[in-house]
Amino acid sequence: MKKPFVTKDKLEEIIREIPTPFHLYDEKGIRENAEKVMKAFSWNPGFKEYFAVKANPNPYLIKILGEYGCGCDCSSLTELMLSEAMGFGGDDIMFSSNVTPAEEYKKAAELGAVINLDDITHVDFLEKTLGYIPKKISCRYNPGGLFKITTDIMDNPGDAKYGMTTEQLFEAFRMLKAKGAEEFGIHAFLASNTVTNEYYPALAKVLFEVAVKLQKETGCHITFINLSGGVGIPYRPDQEPNDIQAIGDGVRRVYEKVLVPAGMGDVSLCTEMGRFMMGPYGCLVAKAIHEKHIYKEYIGLDACAANLMRPAMYGAYHHITVMGKEEAPCDHKYDVTGSLCENNDKFAIDRMLPKIDMGDILVIHDTGAHGFSMGYNYNGRLWSAEVLLKEDGSFQKIRRAEEPKDYFATLDFTPEYKKMFGE
């Protein structure tokens, strides 16, 4: 059984002040999980989690993670600017971008961020852009082929646009060293939303083995290895959640087997988890505002795919709880939809749920990562508010809902349009 982290009474209290739809976040859950992550990797002295800002760029939430020592993983100018505004800088920022414009490298360098190069051509591009190569630098690795754990195919890196081939990685290290780099790191992201404790250890084995070879053959001093993101969460009620302690222990075993004997027992590990840090600790709260009985049964919400794109984009499952009807039999089959003029605007298809009445509050689970942040303005739909449910039970609006004036703001650049949309 998947249970919401919030009660119906509390939701009604919040809704009296902040109308639906909104994303709600669970401070207690975020904190408890962050603590577990830190503990699971505490055996590695230099360990650092760089929260993937793209997963949830709300500064109130990122600051909570900052209290546990987390930094920021950025991949765009505005993510860098946001991290800077929150007070992050230097080694607290990992810049893992691809197809990177020159100005973004400049900003990353200005902040002293660790730059993770996606491609060998970026060695020259970066040098040309900055006029130098930073002393500390990282390269993204793509081993190609299929990424398997025993016989299970996890993902297809050979088909992914990211990272350098093995030969390029060695060549990039030699080039960077010749240009003055002194501290090296490697990074790889080989599978997304993995719900198995084996992913990080298997990835670690790939990265650690290549790191040993790299250091031996190029003489570059590898000081950090970045396991990136990809640790998943159980979106479906029948899935077994990842055990981060088991994951940390698994990585440790590979570290002690591969890196320590090679004299590389001083390598710091880092991660760039987004989904695992935040996913389960957010939900989309919406109200049923229409029902429709045609060839199928439809429930229409006041939220739509512009508030949560994953079901429409990936066919992703998001569990739904009808508040106050947790014990009622799931004897109605519904498509739960939003209002977009797009037939894929469905939060659930053929989902068995309790009978839904107009005005019922629905909680759509696991929207804490890649939820709000993937929003868009199609059909002129506006971005929702974000609300933080605090540990003491109080709540705080941490982002206001977009208003029509925000939607029109990019048009009002001439006096004529200012008049139409502005004042």
Ligand SMILES: *Cc1c(COP(=O)(O)O)cnc(C)c1O
């Ligand atoms: C998206 C992304 C992440 C975070 O991925 P999760 O699946 O949310 O853990 C980390 N690093 C990079 C470079 C990414 O693109």
